[in-house]
Amino acid sequence: MANENYDILIIGAGFAGVTAARELSQKGYRVLILEARDRLGGRTWCDQKLGRTLEMGGTWVHWFQPHVWSEITRYGLEVIPSPEPKxxxxxxxxxxxxxxPEQLFDLLDEANQGLLADTRKYFPLPYEPLTSKELKNIDHLTVSEKIEQLGLNKEIKDLMESLWALNFNGPTERAGITQAMRWAALSDNNWQLMLEICASFKIAKGTKALIESIFSDAKADILYSKVVSQVEKTADGFTIKTKDDKQFNGKSVITTLPINVLNSIDFKPSLSAVKCKAAKEGQASKGIKFWAKVKNFANPFVAFAPVDYPINYAHLEYVEGKDGIIVGFGPDAAKLNPESIYEVEQALRQMKPDLEVIESAGHDWVGDKFSGETWPMQCNNQLTNYLFELQNPEDGLFLAGSDYANGWAGFIDGAIESAFTVSRKTADYLKEQSTKQRTIQ
Known part of the structure; x- marks a missing residue:
């Protein structure tokens, strides 16, 4: 494969990379995927933990997310609900x-209505997020600043900070209000529907079933454990070098690296100054996801805690006899080792003092050198300053992934949407190059 010439070299075998490979290979292009890990999926990963298959990364899907839902329909996959909290x-x-739960959400309703009141004004077309000419007027604001402007009492303010730190999986001091409004716009301007979309329905056989189905329709080559170190533009297209001293040639490149690790590759020539600045700045998520099996507790619940706690959100996801399996999140990966039963138990007991943790599991995506983040969420000033340029190709080099989506950035849906868009642009680029070659000849 190292000596072969491909039409498209794709860096990364997550949902964006695999979907792009399917779309382009089915058009007749020769495609090679280079994946740094030893598996498909990127930040979606099903692992055997706590006696069952658990989603260590991306999990939930919804019919309000049209791109992933069409793929679920295409492959006939079953979707099941998470337990409804009592x-x-x-x-x-x-x-x-x-x-x-109704009492809790009633407490939050007025505040969220106020926080998101101008969503339709700024995002009249949710899948065209840069449409409004007035975005610059608010893109500088953080969620924390906007919450402060609402003049809430301490209880509601604490709950709002916790809720939005959950949504961003990071501190609200870096969370862009425009990112919050983008999610709301995609949810018919209904914040409670937004929460349902985010964490209520999952694929019965896991995200692995979906990505394997997509890959099965991709007529593409793939190499695992190939860490890309350099992407160089050449007279004939591109040359990619990997850390094990292999070299691959192609007419175009699609990189699906998350924004926080985009600068880990040496691009020659370098990416545009705006892309480099966006990658250096990074995005808002810096948190952790964990799973915990708890003894003699199987009642469906939802729990929120202050943002300075190691865990600020948890709910029951599975019941096994008298025991339950809890999934939850914290806004700072440095504050919780999800593999430590003791740390997880102590953190959960700040929410419910009588919980006894039998086992725990999780993956530090922030510390993972191939991701550097959990789900991508824009900081303030990033929508208007960076998104257009991040989506702008550079002479046959394209960025794809949930980090660069127009719609559900932060979800599988966003990765698939971005893959569709970039696949079309890549095919157009290759057709244009082919036309130029014929003209020269």
Whole structure:
């Protein structure tokens, strides 16, 4: 393969890379995928933990996400709901409280309505996020600043900070209000529907079943454990070098690296100054996802805790006899080792003191050198300053992935959407190059 010439070299075998490979190979192009890991999936990964298959990364899907839903339909995959919570626990203003989920969300309703009140004004076309000429007027604001402007009491403010730190999987001080509004716009301007879309339905056989189905239709070559070190533009196209001293040639390149690790590759010539700046700055997510099996507790619940806790959100995802399996998140990966039963138990007991953790699991995506982030969420000023340029190709070099999506950035849907767009642009580029070659001859 190293001596072969391909039409397209794709860096990364997550949903964006595999979908692009399918789309382009089915058009007759010769495609090679170079994947740094030993598996498909990127930041979606099913692993055997806690006695069952668990999603260590991306998990949930919804019919409001049209691109992933069309793929689920195409391959006839079953979608199942997560358990509906019957109880809610929350810690705010220094006090632990409990009630029903309806009571908790009623507390948050007015504040979220205020936070997202101007969503339709700024995002009239959710899949064309740069349409409004007024975006610059608000893109500088963070979610934290916008919450402060609402004049909330301490309990509601704490809960709002926790909710949006969950959505961004990072601190609200870096969370762009335009990113929050983008999600709301895609959810029919309904924040409770937005929460349902984010974490209520999953593929019965896991995300692995979907990506393997897509890959099975890709007539592409793939090499695993190939860490790309350099992408160089040549007279004939591109040459990619890997850290094991292999070299691959192609007429075009699609890189699906997350924005936080985009600068790990030496591009020759370098990417545009704006792309480099965006990659250096990174995005907002810096948190952790964990799983915990708890003893003698199998009641469906949802829980929120302050943003300075190691875990700020958890809910029951599976029931096994008298025991339950909890999934949850914290906004700072440095504060929780998801593999430590002791750390996870101590953190969960800040939400519900009587929980006993039997096993725990998780993966540090922020510390992972191939991802550097969890799901991508833009900081303030990043939508108007960077998105257009990140989507702009550079003479046969394209960026694809959830980080660069117009719609559901941060989800599988965004990765697939971006792959569709970039596949079309890549095919157009190759047709144009072929026409130029025939003209010269």
């Amino acid at each position: 109880k809610a626990y929350w810690t705010a203003n220094g006090q632990g409280k409990e009630g029903t």
